[in-house]
Amino acid sequence: MPFRDECGVFGICHQAEASRQTYLGLYALQHRGQEAAGICSGDGQGLHLHKAQGYVADVFTEAALDALPGDAAIGHTRYSTTGGNVASAAHPFLIHGRFGQVSLCHNGNLTNTEVLRAKLIADGHTFTSPSDSEVLLALINRAQADTLEDAVVSALRQAEGAFSLLILTEDALIAARDPHGFRPLAMGHAGDTTAFSSETCAFDLVGMTYDRDVEPGEMVVVPRGQGQIRSRFPLPRVQAKPCVFEHIYFARPDSLVYGRSVMVARREMGRLLALRHPVEADLVVPVPDSGVSAALGYSEQSGIPFDFGIIRNHYVGRTFIEPKQNIRSFGVKVKLNPVRHLLAGKRVVLVDDSIVRGTTSKKIVQMVREAGAKEVHMRIACPPTTHSCFYGIDTPKRQHLIASYMSLKEITGFVEADTLGYLDLKDLETCMGDDGAEAGSGFCYACFTGNYPVAPHD
Ligand SMILES: O=P(O)(O)OC[C@H]1O[C@H](OP(=O)(O)OP(=O)(O)O)[C@H](O)[C@@H]1O
Ligand SMILES: NC(=O)CC[C@H](N)C(=O)O
Ligand code: SF4
């Protein structure tokens, strides 16, 4: 996979079946991370943890869920950004420390992990994993603070980069988001139950109503017992920079992210793409699944009919045994297959959300031509991806991003498309309702501009 996803977090409080609901929440967030999954629950007697490498459905059995009792839980699906795909770095992390049992899970990536880690190790701390997220727990435990809440604030003040966090203790469920709000975190309810999730599609599954986002820089404390939900903003205020790529690619189209419909945003990207890069053609074909919404927008705007000229096999996992005999482009073919009957003799507009390395796109263009298409015009629903992400997305290094070393003309030649058009940054801002008071003000666009809101130390 050229682009790997990130992580999903889900947490719930005052729910009799907290761990089962969290399991379902994670099931809905599976697309955000497939390396490991875990849940920590609390029943008033203590915290209980189960985590392992693998998909949510494989990590949790009935018996595993039965061993996670209580009316509060947090859970995580992981794609590593720091520490690699190792069992010890699965979330949630759980410690028995100065504030009793404290469990934490994290979506995002710290940009000063190495500095913090080195300092903690010099102070005598021992780590159980290479994870950046475990550093946060160590900071909480070692904070000069009398209460857990103040210790969390102290840790968050030292952390730099991206964090949407859920913390479960014997007394509270705490949600927090870094001051730039790089990664999403939604809040919802059903009756007395409060829940948090990376995306609202998880709320739909467990029957929760989305209320609002945890704001950038906000910390929300849900007491486990009686008591009101509390909100505070303990971190220095900065211009929020939520990740625009959530809307382009990562999030599910049925989710609201930052309170906006992902489907609507993607469709708008497709519409503007059609306005800026029109072409005479017979058929608009999406690269499934992530290109579908933008392709619909392109078709609506251009009036060129839309059809599923490429079909995706939904049962392809992350790895498969390759045939011994070399089959050309096997990696792409096992996942995507053209519908020859639709493509033969047609001038095709192929719409995808993004080009990363360019290798998939090249093979898809080839595949569509081999299926008989007369012309292939590629349209990409975001600007050229020229910079890597340090805030929780595992993008390839800059030198592997094709747009960082090739011009538009060269990329067109490389992927062997007849024409190629990208959405430009201004249009992307328009689709996101970013009025661009300052250029690129309301979201993080660093993978297109290199303007990193937080300098990556590591
Ligand atoms: O330029 P490349 O490096 O070849 O990669 C670009 C592709 O990568 C992503 O999809 P991906 O194959 O990761 O999976 P998806 O099915 O989730 O869209 C993206 O949606 C493009 O289709
Ligand atoms: N993608 C993520 O959000 C990863 C969280 C954390 N940095 C880890 O590697 O475990
Ligand atoms: S660099 Fe790109 S992927 Fe990373 S947070 Fe910013 S917009 Fe999102």
Ligand SMILES: [Mg+2]
């Ligand atoms: Mg794709």
